[in-house]
Amino acid sequence: MHYRNVCLEAFGYTLPQEVVTSQEIERRLEPLYQRLRLPEGRLELMTGIRERRLWNPGVMPGDVSIESGEKAIAAAGIDRRYIGALIHASVCRDYLEPATACRVHHALNLPRQCVVYDLSNACLGLLNGAVQIANMIELGQIRAGLVVGTEGSRQLVETTIESLNRDLSLTRQQIKLAVASLTIGSGSCAILLTDRELSQTDNRLIAATIRTDTRHHALCHSGRDEAVGSGMQPLMQTDSERLMQEGIATGVETFRDFLAETGWTGESLHKTFLHQVGATHRKLMLESLGLDPQRDFSTLEWLGNTGSVALPITMACGLESGFVKTGDHVGMLGIGSGINCLMLAAKWRHSLVCSSLDRSVDHPARRPAAASTC
Secondary structure, three states: OEOOOEEEEEEEEEOOOEEEEHHHHHHHOHHHHHHHOOOOOHHHHHHOOOEEEEOOOOOOHHHHHHHHHHHHHHHHOOOHHHEEEEEEOOOOOOOOOOOHHHHHHHHOOOOOOOEEEEOOEOEOHHHHHHHHHHHHHHOOOOOEEEEEEEEOOHHHHHHHHHHHHHOOOOOOOOOHHHHHHHHEOOEEEEEEEEEOOOOOOOOEEEEEEEEEOHHHHHHEEEOOOOOHHHOOOOOEEEOHHHHHHHHHHHHHHHHHHHHHHHOOOOOOOOEEEEOOOOHHHHHHHHHHHOOOHHHEEOOHHHHOEOHHHHHHHHHHHHHHOOOOOOOOEEEEEEEEOOOEEEEEEEEOOOOEEEOOOOOOOOOOOOOOOOOEEO
16 A cells, blocks of 8 residues: 555654553562462563553543543644544453544544544554554545554453462463463553645655464454453463464565565665564564664563554654654554554654653653654
8 A cells, every 4th residue: 555645743642650560560470480480580581571551440541542642633733623533443442332432532522524433453453543544534535533542451460460370270381371461561642644735744654564364363362352341350362472473474574565565675764663562572573574673663671562552652752752863764563463464654754742741751762852742
């Protein structure tokens, strides 16, 4: 897919204040660690994830999506009447129905003519939403659109810890299926896209490349579909090693098509943002694609895996820190269980990012910024 009239205009993101370290999780897993004689520091050593963040109990995804959406709109300074689509695209949502996007749309005071719906596709949700909005803009159906999502991890992390401590039959081999659940963090991000006439940045979306390999859909799955508000106790099983192997293989195929569609080379791809899974996945993915780690921005060490918002939050942090320069070719290289892969290409000019309305949450990636912030 190629684009001539679409711009990635602005980002807004929100982070929880509560930080949970991998050391703390291991302390809570002391019964399991003692029984299986597991060494302390194992979780961070295996994943490269030092900490992750959690929303306060009772916070609903829509609560924070409203905040992140407001930030993206504020960063862009756009008249809301131009926003013709709102897609809520995280795995987490408020209820089975209505769509969480309805509540977010109402709170953001967007036009009644705005297309409103939820979209879910594991860790690719926000990128899928961005592509759908880009397609509507390219076709001339709308002038601007907002994709937003909020992922919460408290219930999954706490339920996993409880389950691991309770099941005395588990072996070292069996607990590997639960490791990925302990890396999950919380976060929220919104991306505002516009047509070039409305854009203040001219951050042009150039292409989107998609590839799937659904033979491997069973490598990562959660429990049955239930609303967050139902008091569910989610558990997830992930064959992390196989998922990484097959995911990278799909990524290599997609990247080959990505370079062909953009006309770029690995060397002319100046900056990249990957889905944030873990240190080993990042290292092997970059090696397999022939990309320089110094040109890639990472947040997994302090945010963990935040699902569908992981890549866009990482890009927003990179933009905010001045990692991306004017004229850079930027690759958003997304991958999700299923297996699905989606890679976006953009030519960058100017960054508009709003990360906090109250500036109360600090983080390691924030330093004197080259981006314009709200």
